[in-house]
Amino acid sequence: MTKVISLSDDAYEALKNAKEAGESFSEVVRRIVKKEKNIFDFFGRWPGPKEELDKMSSEIKKDRKAFKLREVSF
Numbered sequence: 239m240t241k242v243i244s245l246s247d248d249a250y251e252a253l254k255n256a257k258e259a260g261e262s263f264s265e266v267v268r269r270i271v272k273k274e275k276n277i278f279d280f281f282g283r284w285p286g287p288k289e290e291l292d293k294m295s296s297e298i299k300k301d302r303k304a305f306k307l308r309e310v311s312f
Contacts, residue, residue: 253266
């Protein structure tokens with residue numbers, strides 16, 4: 239079944255720019271609105287060198303340890 243929808247020019251351009259080669263607009267919409275993401279889909283996807291990932295991980299851990307909560311009154 240086909241439905242006609244109205245899009246503003248900028249929304250159409252954004253959708254067109256998100257479209258990959260050979261992909262229909264319906265497939266683009268389905269891909270974009272897909273809500274469920276599995277963390278394991280991203281496992282092992284770091285494109286850079288392992289040393290860079292290790293450095294970032296240690297910086298994040300250091301920042302988390304240094305983070306202090308502060309009390310806020312409303």
